[in-house]
Amino acid sequence: MDTRAMTSWDTEYRTGRYDGDPPVEFVEDIVSAAASLPKSARGLYVGCGNGRNYLPLRAAGLRLTGLDISRVALEGLAQRAPECANDLFHGSVFDLPEGDPYDLVVGIQVFQHGDRATSHAHIEAALERVAHGGLLCVRVNAVGTDLYPEHEVTERHPDGGLTVRYLSGSKNGLDIHFFSHTELESLVPTSSFRRVVEPRIHQTHRKPPAPGQWSQWEVIYERL
Structure with a gap:
């Protein structure tokens, strides 16, 4: 695991990051798309954090393992929802043990x-x-975001994608990537996946004095 990112997120959750925040609207699209899955379907939520999106998905009847690099987030989530405690895993998607697909x-x-x-x-x-017939539901940063706070651009690619390293704020010192449409689509082979929800931009306008807006791609794929 990236220990710097882990420490950063532990600090964020320890100081109340996302406390009281409602789930993102994309959760409703995930629930709708997942209605096509069998009742025995097993799921994985990567980056479940404090549960603001994870718990509503569970409440909708989805059987989800929660995964996060922040032990602080997972401990808080287990306290809030003890029934989920045995379904939480500390680590990144790279740290998951081998097993059946989701x-x-x-x-x-x-x-x-x-x-x-x-x-x-x-x-x-x-x-x-x-798994074959299963769904991948993704929401990621998009180019076109008004980049904030102080940062430096460390990567630019001909397909439009870019990476920044923040120099202040909650992600100080961390690299964060922003995807172009072409870049995101190139990662998902059309021979193996089809789009259930077409890639679309969701914009969040920041609360003043923070400037501008934050753009994100939302897309749902089905494995053929």
């Missing part, structure tokens, strides 16, 4: 962490975990 894999605002190569590896690892 009928549903969810990654909301998680696969963007790291540089271009790391972000791509996150998505590729998630793709490998999807």
